[in-house]
Amino acid sequence: MKKLISFWMLALCVSHAMYAQEKRYLVFEFIRVDPSKTLDYLEYRDFLAKVYGEAIKKGDIEGWDLWSLKTGSDTEAYQFATITYYSDPVKMMNGTEPEVMIEYAQSAFPQIQESQLLQRLKGAVDDRDLAIRTFMIEIARTNDQFEFSPGTLASFDLMKAVEGNFEEYEMAEREVFLPIHQRKISANLMEHWCLLRTALPTGSQASSTHLTMNVYKDYLQFFNSMEYEDMEMSDAIRQRVEKGLKSRDQKWVYLATLETMVR
Numbered sequence: 645m646k647k648l649i650s651f652w653m654l655a656l657c658v659s660h661a662m663y664a665q666e667k668r669y670l671v672f673e674f675i676r677v678d679p680s681k682t683l684d685y686l687e688y689r690d691f692l693a694k695v696y697g698e699a700i701k702k703g704d705i706e707g708w709d710l711w712s713l714k715t716g717s718d719t720e721a722y723q724f725a726t727i728t729y730y731s732d733p734v735k736m737m738n739g740t741e742p743e744v745m746i747e748y749a750q751s752a753f754p755q756i757q758e759s760q761l762l763q764r765l766k767g768a769v770d771d772r773d774l775a776i777r778t779f780m781i782e783i784a785r786t787n788d789q790f791e792f793s794p795g796t797l798a799s800f801d802l803m804k805a806v807e808g809n810f811e812e813y814e815m816a817e818r819e820v821f822l823p824i825h826q827r828k829i830s831a832n833l834m835e836h837w838c839l840l841r842t843a844l845p846t847g848s849q850a851s852s853t854h855l856t857m858n859v860y861k862d863y864l865q866f867f868n869s870m871e872y873e874d875m876e877m878s879d880a881i882r883q884r885v886e887k888g889l890k891s892r893d894q895k896w897v898y899l900a901t902l903e904t905m906v907r
Contacts, residue, residue, distance in 0.1 A: 676773040711900035785838035802852040
């Protein structure tokens, strides 16, 4: 396991050195909260926003979001997701360590004793089930100037590329799907799209290998986008779309609303 992590750290660092001005590194956390603890967790959200504000001041992260998720009737589903943004892969791997979090908390709340801060962090962790944490690298995105704000709508689509078809799947996303999303943006039917590759966990037993974020300013734009028919799509492109869809398994999709953001 240590060898695997070392390999990925080396790969991340090499990638960072080559594309430092282009790539972003994101940590996604999908969270379940017992309904009886929802209010407690929302109080923790405000506390955590101030903690991550200190991480931004120190230059350790680029931003932090908390999204609420549409769960329908599935009681086992996730109610929240957080995204932490980094420009440095090493900081991404170290950013969730408890000792790092307590340092941020002490800077944000200097009037509160360390033991109390530790208890508050522990209590918040006890109120949730961190079901999934995944470390990701952004490998493609649309050309847009959209700025996120509370109320922004997005769908998180977790994919698992077919074994041995990573290159084929990523090529399909870049060469076929990205231009489609770019045309949607030009038609005011979408605001932003990006493709992320999972850095950790990896291997054939990993639940997903990629994630796409499809971002909309509101529900009206989202539903209009669902009705969009790409008139520029030729038969040849349609065939490539179908082939691209076969190169991955869409594990699940969540519709999310941005509740809190720190930049």
